[in-house]
Amino acid sequence: MYKNRLRTFDIIFxxxxxxxxxxxxxxxxxxxLATTPVxxxxxxxxxxxxxxIWLTLRVSFLATLFFAIGAIPxxxxxxxxxxKLKKIINGIIDIPIVIPHSAAGIxxxxxxxxxxVLGKLASSVGLNFVGHPIGIALAMAFVSIPFLINAARDxxxxxxxxxxxxxxxxxxxPVRVFFTISLPLAWKNILSGLIMMFARGxxxxxxxxxxxxxxxxxxxxxxxxxxxxxxxxxxxxSVVFILVCLVFFILLRALTKEKExxxx
Amino acid sequence: MLKLSxxxxxxxxxxxxxxxxxxxxxxxxxxxxxxxVGKTVLLEIIAGLIRPDSGQILLNNEDITRKKIQNRRVGIxxxxxxxxxxxxxxxxxxxxxxxxxxxxxxxxxxxxxFAELTNITHLLxxxxxxxxGGEKQRVALARTLISKPDCLLLDEPxxxxxxxxxxxxxxxxxxxxxxxxxxxxxxxxxxxxxxxSNKVAVMQKGKIIQKGLTREVFKKPVNAFVARFTGVKNFxxxxxxxxxxxxxxxxxxxxxDNHDFLSNGKIIIRGEEIILSNDKMxxxxxxxxxxxxxxxxxxxxxxEIIVDIGIELSVIISEHSMLKYKFKExxxxxxxxxxxxxxxxx
Numbered sequence: 001m002y003k004n005r006l007r008t009f010d011i012i013f014x015x016x017x018x019x020x021x022x023x024x025x026x027x028x029x030x031x032x033l034a035t036t037p038v039x040x041x042x043x044x045x046x047x048x049x050x051x052x053i054w055l056t057l058r059v060s061f062l063a064t065l066f067f068a069i070g071a072i073p074x075x076x077x078x079x080x081x082x083x084k085l086k087k088i089i090n091g092i093i094d095i096p097i098v099i100p101h102s103a104a105g106i107x108x109x110x111x112x113x114x115x116x117v118l119g120k121l122a123s124s125v126g127l128n129f130v131g132h133p134i135g136i137a138l139a140m141a142f143v144s145i146p147f148l149i150n151a152a153r154d155x156x157x158x159x160x161x162x163x164x165x166x167x168x169x170x171x172x173x174p175v176r177v178f179f180t181i182s183l184p185l186a187w188k189n190i191l192s193g194l195i196m197m198f199a200r201g202x203x204x205x206x207x208x209x210x211x212x213x214x215x216x217x218x219x220x221x222x223x224x225x226x227x228x229x230x231x232x233x234x235x236x237x238s239v240v241f242i243l244v245c246l247v248f249f250i251l252l253r254a255l256t257k258e259k260e261x262x263x264x
Numbered sequence: 265m266l267k268l269s270x271x272x273x274x275x276x277x278x279x280x281x282x283x284x285x286x287x288x289x290x291x292x293x294x295x296x297x298x299x300x301v302g303k304t305v306l307l308e309i310i311a312g313l314i315r316p317d318s319g320q321i322l323l324n325n326e327d328i329t330r331k332k333i334q335n336r337r338v339g340i341x342x343x344x345x346x347x348x349x350x351x352x353x354x355x356x357x358x359x360x361x362x363x364x365x366x367x368x369x370x371x372x373x374x375x376x377x378f379a380e381l382t383n384i385t386h387l388l389x390x391x392x393x394x395x396x397g398g399e400k401q402r403v404a405l406a407r408t409l410i411s412k413p414d415c416l417l418l419d420e421p422x423x424x425x426x427x428x429x430x431x432x433x434x435x436x437x438x439x440x441x442x443x444x445x446x447x448x449x450x451x452x453x454x455x456x457x458x459x460x461s462n463k464v465a466v467m468q469k470g471k472i473i474q475k476g477l478t479r480e481v482f483k484k485p486v487n488a489f490v491a492r493f494t495g496v497k498n499f500x501x502x503x504x505x506x507x508x509x510x511x512x513x514x515x516x517x518x519x520x521d522n523h524d525f526l527s528n529g530k531i532i533i534r535g536e537e538i539i540l541s542n543d544k545m546x547x548x549x550x551x552x553x554x555x556x557x558x559x560x561x562x563x564x565x566x567x568e569i570i571v572d573i574g575i576e577l578s579v580i581i582s583e584h585s586m587l588k589y590k591f592k593e594x595x596x597x598x599x600x601x602x603x604x605x606x607x608x609x610x
Contacts, residue, residue: 165313166346168333170360170411180359184350 035239043236053244055133056217060201063137064194071148072190076182079156093150096143101206108139109211131212139211140201147196155189156182188256195252202245265289265446266415271309271319278302280470287415287448292441294457295450296493297467303450307417311340323414339413343420345404347392353403354388360411378406382436398429409440418449422456431610434459458499458530459609466490497578498533516574519550519603530609535580537605540569541598542589549600557595571599
């Protein structure tokens with residue numbers, strides 16, 4: 001009787017879960033199937049597309065690296081210190097995830113436009129962030145940095161404080177303790193946060209399109225092709241970009257897995 | 265060399281009140297107390313992990329109360345060993361000297377030396393995740409000792425080890441102490457105090473209620489708590505012979521069981537298991553001695569009788585027996601106990 005009930009229960013759950021999986025897979029699969037190999041080949045030879053993909057990868061990668069320099073110490077601080085406003089700060093960090101990305105773009109634009117302090121500072125050295133890869137990087141980082149901070153904070157929280165205190169007791173300086181104990185032990189989470197930030201940056205459209213229509217990152221180019229030529233012309237570039245993203249994602253994941261394996 | 269004066273700290277669940285303690289060079293000092301009494305907190309205060317609310321810590325006459333952890337020169341070995349999981353055993357031991365301005369060869373020599381002392385040279389290339397508790401303990405000790413601390417703090421170092429390993433580790437701790445390291449060791453186990461320490465302090469509710477030479481504290485507990493906690497008065501140094509006999513305190517020869525080919529150690533004879541009589545008894549007990557009653561101490565429901573048989577033994581008898589046999593001070597009595605009543609502490 002019990003066994004029978006359990007089986008029905010399992011079947012219902014598998015069915016419901018299956019529907020969700022299908023919902024994720026079928027639009028993507030449909031898009032892949034609707035694109036001919038010739039179209040794919042042509043698109044991946046198109047210099048505009050290739051340049052755009054390289055730009056997207058490069059800008060997201062550099063934005064991730066650059067912002068990690070501040071994000072990792074902030075995560076460590078949040079993991080190790082208790083203070084009254086900590087919950088508020090944790091909340092602030094999540095804001096970019098919950099607000100509309102077009103609104104985030106407007107905010108960033110106001111922040112870097114020629115009238116702003118930062119904009120004036122930049123134009124004094126002959127730079128204009130609007131319509132510049134730096135503007136794109138800022139927009140990408142704004143919406144993706146919570147992924148890195150949250151993952152790194154979790155990573156540092158998982159490192160027993162006792163180990164750090166032991167290292168101090170053995171005569172190591174706080175800097176040495178951070179680089180030899182805390183950072184290596186939290187590295188798995190940090191790396192996963194870096195990958196998430198990078199991936200989220202690659203896929204950002206809403207914030208970037210407001211800050212910089214040109215130079216055109218790939219998500220913007222997909223939108224532009226769709227707007228100017230329709231679904232049929234937006235499809236191949238979408239497929240190529242998804243494939244590139246997937247390759248990077250899988251490669252980076254495999255890299256972390258391998259490192260984990262070696263550490264075990 | 266290490267002097268704590270009036271250390272106090274208050275937490276929500278407990279507090280330390282005016283803890284004052286002094287260790288001299290080469291002391292093996294055991295701090296005895298039930299768990300949760302604040303022993304570990306005291307060690308963490310000495311090591312600088314926690315700031316006390318008040319009080320002062322002097323190490324070699326220097327006030328280190330507010331000194332940074334990394335500049336204190338006291339090494340602490342935690343109960344959970346705190347081995348760095350991402351390093352090999354070698355890297356763990358090398359950690360304190362890794363940035364020192366000495367040659368690589370010298371560093372390697374030092375690691376080897378401390379690995380030999382702690383008997384873990386065969387583990388140097390291993391990662392710590394599959395080491396046993398006893399092995400981790402040795403790695404932690406080697407790693408702390410290589411940093412040449414002025415004082416070694418041990419938090420329940422034997423708590424998680426089985427009997428055989430306990431004996432081995434006690435020998436190691438004795439050796440470390442004999443080589444000149446001053447040790448402060450906290451534990452809830454009075455046997456460790458007997459086996460290792462020259463001085464002992466007993467803690468209750470955040471206060472030190474008795475301290476002094478181990479022998480003195482165990483022989484003359486100041487109150488019922490210490491008496492119950494220290495548990496035994498009859499403990500002696502023993503030299504074992506292969507024929508199930510032992511010479512205790514270089515004076516009295518007794519029969520013992522199964523000393524596992526130890527050549528020397530400590531023994532405990534529980535006062536409750538010693539039988540006292542006015543005349544010589546015929547019994548199966550293999551240890552029978554004639555002695556003189558030195559002192560009779562009445563307690564709530566029983567009596568403690570100190571009998572001198574060349575060494576002084578404390579015998580616990582019931583009120584009923586006291587009424588029946590009417591023991592008196594200075595009287596000659598016979599005393600017997602089975603060899604199985606003797607507990608051997610390696």
